[in-house]
Amino acid sequence: MTAVVSSLHAQNDIPVRSLPSEIFVTVKKGATDTIPWKWKYGGSGNLSLAQSSLRNWAAGGEDFSMALTSYVNSFLYYRKGKHSWDTNVDFNFGYVQTTSNGGRKNDDRIAGTSKYGIKLDSAGKLNASMLLNGRSQFFDGRSYYSRDSSTLISSFMSPAYAVISLGLDYKPKPELSIFASPLTTRLTVILNRKLASLGLYGLDKGHRYNLAPGFFATINYQKDIIKNVNYRANLNLFSDYTDNPQNVDLDMSNNLNFKINRFLSATYSLDLIYDDDVKLFGPNSNSPALQLKSNIGIGFNMSFKTGYARM
Numbered sequence: 001m002t003a004v005v006s007s008l009h010a011q012n013d014i015p016v017r018s019l020p021s022e023i024f025v026t027v028k029k030g031a032t033d034t035i036p037w038k039w040k041y042g043g044s045g046n047l048s049l050a051q052s053s054l055r056n057w058a059a060g061g062e063d064f065s066m067a068l069t070s071y072v073n074s075f076l077y078y079r080k081g082k083h084s085w086d087t088n089v090d091f092n093f094g095y096v097q098t099t100s101n102g103g104r105k106n107d108d109r110i111a112g113t114s115k116y117g118i119k120l121d122s123a124g125k126l127n128a129s130m131l132l133n134g135r136s137q138f139f140d141g142r143s144y145y146s147r148d149s150s151t152l153i154s155s156f157m158s159p160a161y162a163v164i165s166l167g168l169d170y171k172p173k174p175e176l177s178i179f180a181s182p183l184t185t186r187l188t189v190i191l192n193r194k195l196a197s198l199g200l201y202g203l204d205k206g207h208r209y210n211l212a213p214g215f216f217a218t219i220n221y222q223k224d225i226i227k228n229v230n231y232r233a234n235l236n237l238f239s240d241y242t243d244n245p246q247n248v249d250l251d252m253s254n255n256l257n258f259k260i261n262r263f264l265s266a267t268y269s270l271d272l273i274y275d276d277d278v279k280l281f282g283p284n285s286n287s288p289a290l291q292l293k294s295n296i297g298i299g300f301n302m303s304f305k306t307g308y309a310r311m
Contacts, residue, residue: 042306048299
């Protein structure tokens with residue numbers, strides 16, 4: 001089974017991030033005039049100082065570290081009749097300072113998700129959908145053993161992941177989305193020959209790509225639980241039909257955002273990964289384990305202008 005792991009230092013750990021629920025809205029132009037939109041576009045960004053902690057993290061890294069991180073999201077949504085098309089692109093970049101050995105590293109991720117859907121009911125709660133997701137990184141990721149000793153563990157397109165799924169998307173409430181697909185192909189790529197020779201990320205030594213057919217499901221939830229506090233969760237499950245399908249890969253992210261004022265916010269995140277192909281833990285470093293990463297930070301928020309079009 002292809003491993004769902006990524007570099008702490010240059011690759012974010014979520015293999016698939018589905019798009020938030022969006023509904024068809026109108027833009028008020030005047031007291032009695034509204035304009036239905038077909039296209040909606042915009043984005044947001046964040047710059048924060050954060051502290052991270054790890055447990056059983058396959059990508060390597062310090063148990064505790066300080067980082068200056070930035071996050072940018074852009075989106076493009078389309079609505080017309082029964083048809084919808086949602087696209088999101090996320091970019092993360094961080095400068096990490098470890099607390100124990102003085103190592104410095106870059107932490108970056110580039111990821112995109114595009115989902116096309118056709119309504120199957122009048123309420124729009126059930127959609128037949130096709131989902132395409134990809135993610136990788138720009139810079140090298142390294143695992144630091146001391147101030148002057150490190151090992152390359154990831155690089156541009158090494159690894160890179162792509163998921164193509166055909167399935168059903170169920171949205172019982174605006175804040176909840178459940179997508180399930182028995183027709184999924186997951187591609188793992190390692191372009192760097194040196195990394196490919198090590199047999200990392202679930203690939204055999206010397207192999208630079210792997211295609212895995214399987215079952216994929218993702219659950220997304222986002223809601224303001226109390227005033228100025230937003231909770232966002234994403235759970236991804238994948239079963240490889242060709243390699244122990246009973247062993248399901250799990251990847252979950254939890255994010256809390258505490259809005260302080262228009263520009264300032266505090267954040268907390270908890271990420272969990274379990275993949276039985278990642279056998280790096282235990283007394284003999286040959287057993288799988290639940291991987292945990294938590295992050296707490298404070299930073300500045302930036303919102304880009306949201307636009308609408310009737311084309």
